[in-house]
Each structure stands twice: as C-alpha cells, then as structure tokens.
Amino acid sequence: MSGRDFFVNRYAQLGWRFREVESRQSIRINQSNAKQKKLPERLSGLGVQIEKIPFLEAAYWVCKSRVSAGATAEYLLGFYSIQEAAAQIPATLFTGLKGKTVLDACAAPGGKTVQLADLMVNSGALVALDVNKRRLAALSNHLERCHISNAVVYNLDARQASRLNLKFDRILLDVPCSGNFASDKEWFNRRTLIDVERNSKVQREILAEAVKCLASNGEIVYSTCSLEPEEDEMNMDWAVRNLGLNIEEVNCLGEKGLTEVFGRKLDVSVERCRRIWPGDTQGFFVCKLSKRAVAS
C-alpha cells in the first residue's frame, strides 16, 4: 500500500488524473511592514519579476529573479515573506481577526503565524504552539524579522492546547500531514498508507482538542497539504459527526470537497471544503468550521 502507482491509482479513483507539476515560488507582502514601501517597484528594480496572484490579496508569483528572493534587504527587513500560494489561503478565511484571541496550533516554521499577525494588524493576542522545540527557533526568527508584536509562543503539543486555559475566537489548524508529491520529489518513495492513517489519527486528536478551546461563535480553519482523503474530507466528515462542528461555506481557490470517497458516502456538507489538486500551486485542502448551535 505504497508507491507511485498505488497513490496515482487512488487519485484517479478520486477523479484526478496525475500529472507532474513544477512548483512556483510565491511571496506575500506583509502589509503592516510594507505600507507605502512601493515593494513591487523596488523588487522590479532588483531584477525580481513578479506577477500578481489573482486569487490572493497581497501575493505575487516570482516569475524570474536575478537575485534570491530570500536574500534581499526587503526580505530581511520583513516587508515580504516567501510563502507557497495555496498555503496563504487558510489565514484569509477567518472573519474579523483584528483584536481577537487567535490560536495557531501547529505554528512552526511560522509562515502562517506571521500572516495571521499581519491580518490582525498586530493587535489582540496570537498564541502559537509547536511541539518541536528545534523548530521554534525558526519560528522566532520569522517573528523577529517581520516585527511581529502580538504573538506568544509555547513549546506545546497542539493536543494539549486546553492546558493554556484560554478560549480562542479563531483557531488555525494547519495540522502535520503526509504532504504531497508536488512539494517533495521523493514523496512516492517515502510515504505509505500507514503513514497517512497515523497522521489522520493525530489530526483527529488535534481537532478534538481545538474544539475544547474554541469560544462560542469561534471559527476553526483546518488545512493540510495532503491529497489523501483520510487526512482531509474523511476527517471533516468525522468532525461533523463527532465534534458538533459545522462546515462553513468558503470562497477561495479549489474544487468542492469530495462527498464520496472510495465508495463511502460522506456528509453532504463536506462539499463546502476546498480541495486543490497540484497545478500552479501545490496540493492543498482547506475547510472552515464552527460550533453547531445547541437547540435550547
């Protein structure tokens, strides 16, 4: 239950015909830092050719570059971040982040943490967790480079988030996942269905913990860069059935979530999720959840 043919055949069963893709580099402007900096013009002057990404607010494809986009003074000053285009979607799905108490439950290396802080305009409180202490150094560097002032970082497993005794208005669950072949050339040689099932179990544990910490009227955005339905639609189906969560409509790039997976029918609301097959972006899955109102 591994190997290229095995997974490619699964994708075909899910309705997608496999093709090799070349990943494109993309950047996201940190609007709080880069205000009035005329960043596109400055990058152009350095020989970095960029093109607006139509489905995102402040993001650009790097088309051609004479210099490394990760070594310009503008990058080092925190005016922009290098962030994969699909990975920029989850943080944008929340409503009204300004002044809120927000949890980024699996935060390192911090691309989405910085994006959340930027969308929060450095207001309120952003709690960032990661279980791996070594990855927290990269997260901290990222926060310092981008001059983030509203985040607090803990070395804590997302499955223990309720130990913080906080209720969060918004929770980002960009959960650890199996990844996909578009961002890892060796993916088919590395991954087996057993990995996928193990990750799926951890993801459900993280989801269940997040629900404990979610304020009433709160929102959860769940995302993975896995194409495997066990980590995506099937987990959302499980969350709807077991955690009292609703799947909300979202307006973003991607196809509707699958409601029938390998012959198994899922809750119809799972189609409100968004599945992005690899193409211009890497493979991705994203979904917005809220607590179901309890009938009085």
Add this chain to the structure above:
Amino acid sequence: MKPITVFASQFGDEIALKPDFIVEKDQRYYLLNSRLKQLARNDYYYAGLYLGKVKNGVFFPSFNLLKMLVDVAVNKIVIDKKAAWLFICGRDIFRTGIVKAYGSRRVGDCTLVLNEYGECLGFGRITGGLDAAEGKVVIRNILDVGDFLRREF
C-alpha cells in the same frame, strides 16, 4: 530594562519604553502589549516584541529594538545602494559609501546604519573619521540584517 537603556544611550538619546510591559526570561527581553500581558504564562518560548538578549554580560539588540531606535537615535548614517548590499553581507563601510551622517563622528561611538529609504540595516562602530581617505573603513559592522540568513546555519 537597564541593558536596553544603556545600549540605546550609545546612539545618543534615550528610548521611551514602558517598564511594566517589558518582561525578561532567560536573559531575553520582550515588550508585551496589554492583551499579552494579561494572558501570557511564564513558560513561554517567545513573547511580544523581542528586544534583545544578554549573553556573557553583553547586550545583543534585536532588529525590533534597532528599528525603534531609528526615530530617537542621534547617531546614524545613510549609505548608498552598493554599500548597503555589502553591509548586509557582513562587510564594513568605506567612506565612499556614506551618503549622509548625523550625530557623532567620534571614533569608538556607535551609529545606526540606514539605507537610502531610511530603513535600519543594523549598526556599527565608527573606526575612522568620516572624512577619511576613500579606501578606508570608517564604520565597522557589528550587526546587520543579513544575520537572519546566517542564523539558519
């Protein structure tokens, strides 16, 4: 708090920070906003705006602190594009790279280093008169933003 004010005073002025909102953990200093002050537990790894750390008795500022100092510092120099690129690569500054100099010109004093847009790239120590010969290093690089790249390795 004291290491921060002592460090800031090297640039010729004082920095206004609210002491109640500054926390210290493992000799690292952070500035919290009011919401973080309420909710942050003591076992954080990083919190708020990182200001710098003390290591072996020496204060190492963060780039957040240097950015805050730009508006209050008296000692600062503006350098041209080429000198800016060399500076963030860790190199010192030659007299020819300096576009403008404000504040102290005394050898041994510290000065912020700004690019042509007035953005802080780091700081250095004045090692030669700013009217020295062309090929002479006049600012010794102490810290520059290229440090973010060097930290990763």
